Amino acid sequence: MAAEDRADPLFVRSVEKAMGILSAFHHAGGPLTLSDLATGAGIDRSAAQRMVHTLRALGYICRDADGHGYLPGLRVLDHTLDYLRLDPLVRQATPVLQELRTAVRERVDLSLFDGPRVVYAVRLQTTRQTLNASLVGHSVPSFCSSGGWAMLSRLPPEQARDIVERSDRRPFTSDTITSVDDVMENIAKTRSDGYALTTNQILSGEIAAAFPIMNAKGEPLAAIHIAGSLADWTPEDYARRVVPPGQAAARTISQY
Amino acid sequence: MAAEDRADPLFVRSVEKAMGILSAFHHAGGPLTLSDLATGAGIDRSAAQRMVHTLRALGYICRDADGHGYLPGLRVLDHTLDYLRLDPLVRQATPVLQELRTAVRERVDLSLFDGPRVVYAVRLQTTRQTLNASLVGHSVPSFCSSGGWAMLSRLPPEQARDIVERSDRRPFTSDTITSVDDVMENIAKTRSDGYALTTNQILSGEIAAAFPIMNAKGEPLAAIHIAGSLADWTPEDYARRVVPPGQAAARTISQY
DNA sequence: GGGCGTGTATTGCATAGCAATATTCTAAAC
DNA sequence: GTTTAGAATATTGCTATGCAATACACGCCC
Structure with a gap:
């Protein structure tokens, strides 16, 4: 483990990568490809594949209507509701x-x-x-x-x-x-x-x-x-x- | 690795845990403690500590006003905007x-x-x-x-x-x-x-x-x-x- | 003063996640 | 119709990340 990585042993890098994938949509004008998401999140394409696979399974990302890209999924709105309610x-x-x-x-x-x-x-x-x-x-x-x-x-x-x-x-x-x-x-x-x-x-x-x-x-x-x-x-x-x-x-x- | 864990090698369990922590708020009436979040997400208290630590650093969870519990953080709304815009x-x-x-x-x-x-x-x-x-x-x-x-x-x-x-x-x-x-x-x-x-x-x-x-x-x-x-x-x-x-x-x- | 529940800190270990790489698929260009 | 490029998907050996057990400190309540 690199010294700087040990600086914060509680920080979970996979979670940061996943949220970085979702954040790639902040600057999007429409659906994004896997490569777009990797670039936007600043991570490796393989890591992007795993994050997208996981986020899709959980409902936070979905395929767009013609299957050519990815978009934020409906589960995002559940957390919106929590924020506003609480x-x-x-x-x-x-x-x-x-x-x-x-x-x-x-x-x-x-x-x-x-x-x-x-x-x-x-x-x-x-x-x-x-x-x-x-x-x-x-x-x-x-x-x-x-x-x-x-x-x-x-x-x-x-x-x-x-x-x-x-x-x-x-x-x-x-x-x-x-x-x-x-x-x-x-x-x-x-x-x-x-x-x-x-x-x-x-x-x-x-x-x-x-x-x-x-x-x-x-x-x-x-x-x-x-x-x-x-x-x-x-x-x-x-x-x-x-x-x-x-x-x-x-x-x-x-x-x- | 257990056989069922090998069934989906692309699935990232840490990401599921983190989203599970956020989802614990779905049934909340107010701020939640770390233990509440662990229970709600169905994970170990140590894992909950790491997920909360990471989500706080990224802005998805924050302490409540009197420091007695946790609430969803403002970053959640950024993804709401992405969903609605896109x-x-x-x-x-x-x-x-x-x-x-x-x-x-x-x-x-x-x-x-x-x-x-x-x-x-x-x-x-x-x-x-x-x-x-x-x-x-x-x-x-x-x-x-x-x-x-x-x-x-x-x-x-x-x-x-x-x-x-x-x-x-x-x-x-x-x-x-x-x-x-x-x-x-x-x-x-x-x-x-x-x-x-x-x-x-x-x-x-x-x-x-x-x-x-x-x-x-x-x-x-x-x-x-x-x-x-x-x-x-x-x-x-x-x-x-x-x-x-x-x-x-x-x-x-x-x-x- | 003790007990309980809270948040925080530590550490050795095992496997989850990594990244390099290969393969398949599809659409576009010629 | 064929070729190419860029897309998504699949595989695998390795190691560093994340784990969980555990300890500690603090505050509140009885």
């Missing part, structure tokens, strides 16, 4: 967000903080939104999203800056703010306002407000988002409309 | 279901066929529903759900009966039909009508219509559900209202 924040947030959506009549979401990204766990829908806007598990970078600014504003500024600096700051629209200094300026404004307001950062024409939710130690855990259209609102009117109920909802959820 | 049926169904929801103004879902159960993959929301009604990954038994009757009706009757017979036919409400013969009678009616209509089977007061979606070989893949309240509708009025648009939507999705 996460205390998701459980207590959901009814509060439903009331908030009724009050403001715009799209309401809850995202969870994961350093350089925020991950959507609760997506409340309106009558029309993009497919991405309805998908649990969808994530966006913290540096250019309203939720990201909200949660980063609740970290010490050096820690927030570190996260922003090591983000992949590629723009989503022609208006996406990518300069570290400009992002930090907006985070500072969010800190003083108590909420974030973004325009055109992830989608052109979108305005989004976000309200941070902290744990008992004051660390950011999550954020409520309320997204609307710049076709319907000016930023000032939007803030006036959604900030009071958004802040109330965030306080209600943070109280638990 | 499943061709989910992709093509989603815009069709959104139009259907606008047309009928009731709760619309897509569930996928998985033998004795149906798994919800697309949940379109109205202004009010239970938490279970919004969760991706939630499943219900085929024998007593509208989607189950819809999909079972598209199998040969012996195959459908086999699935019903080996289901755990416990009632959800005092009106849940659990007799195999009665279930098969309803499946026969669904076969002749072309759609399923259930009342009070999963939730008291709920009426649900379902429309099967088949693959190119005519095998059931999925079903569209439209759920409403018996407080608002008689079964006859409900069928009149939702069957034409529901069947049209199912035809549109099956055409691909």
Whole structure:
């Protein structure tokens, strides 16, 4: 055994390989071949064969309809359900967000903080939104999203800056703010306002407000988002409309 | 190596153990201890220690807030996103279901066929529903759900009966039909009508219509559900209202 | 203070998983 | 129709990984 392998004798490399195979789909646009999966997971083709064979038997991977590649299997959704059912924040947030959506009549979401990204766990829908806007598990970078600014504003500024600096700051629209200094300026404004307001950062024409939710130690855990259209609102009117109920909802959820 | 172990040399037992640990949460009501996870996965406590250690390192399991147990970790949702993004049926169904929801103004879902159960993959929301009604990954038994009757009706009757017979036919409400013969009678009616209509089977007061979606070989893949309240509708009025648009939507999705 | 159940740590050993390699199959190109 | 390339599948000897038995530390409860 190599010295570095003995460093963590409890770590099970086969499990890492299997999860690496499943993670190869993160960057996929469609079904993947065995070789694609091996390459994506950074492992040997033989190891990939064993992992795929095992994951298929367990229901986590399946053949696609014409037998030309592999896709994630239905068993994945069982674990999604466990996550959503068991996460205390998701459980207590959901009814509060439903009331908030009724009050403001715009799209309401809850995202969870994961350093350089925020991950959507609760997506409340309106009558029309993009497919991405309805998908649990969808994530966006913290540096250019309203939720990201909200949660980063609740970290010490050096820690927030570190996260922003090591983000992949590629723009989503022609208006996406990518300069570290400009992002930090907006985070500072969010800190003083108590909420974030973004325009055109992830989608052109979108305005989004976000309200941070902290744990008992004051660390950011999550954020409520309320997204609307710049076709319907000016930023000032939007803030006036959604900030009071958004802040109330965030306080209600943070109280638990 | 035992003879039965040699039967499938490609199968990786450590991966099965790790997924077994994650699956222990399927029956959990809250955080689980290491011993709970070992018992739930049917493995030795030492093996459970290694699997939990590895899954924590990879983000699939985390400690709960007060450090007294373990919960599913956020990485689970990344794979959810992959499933939903990459499943061709989910992709093509989603815009069709959104139009259907606008047309009928009731709760619309897509569930996928998985033998004795149906798994919800697309949940379109109205202004009010239970938490279970919004969760991706939630499943219900085929024998007593509208989607189950819809999909079972598209199998040969012996195959459908086999699935019903080996289901755990416990009632959800005092009106849940659990007799195999009665279930098969309803499946026969669904076969002749072309759609399923259930009342009070999963939730008291709920009426649900379902429309099967088949693959190119005519095998059931999925079903569209439209759920409403018996407080608002008689079964006859409900069928009149939702069957034409529901069947049209199912035809549109099956055409691909 | 003792017992119990929890999480964590250690270690020698056996076999599970490895990777190199071979084979088969299928689709596409010529 | 044949050939080629890339796919999936199968085989096998070897060794390092994962195992399980065991010990230890900690916290809670009686």
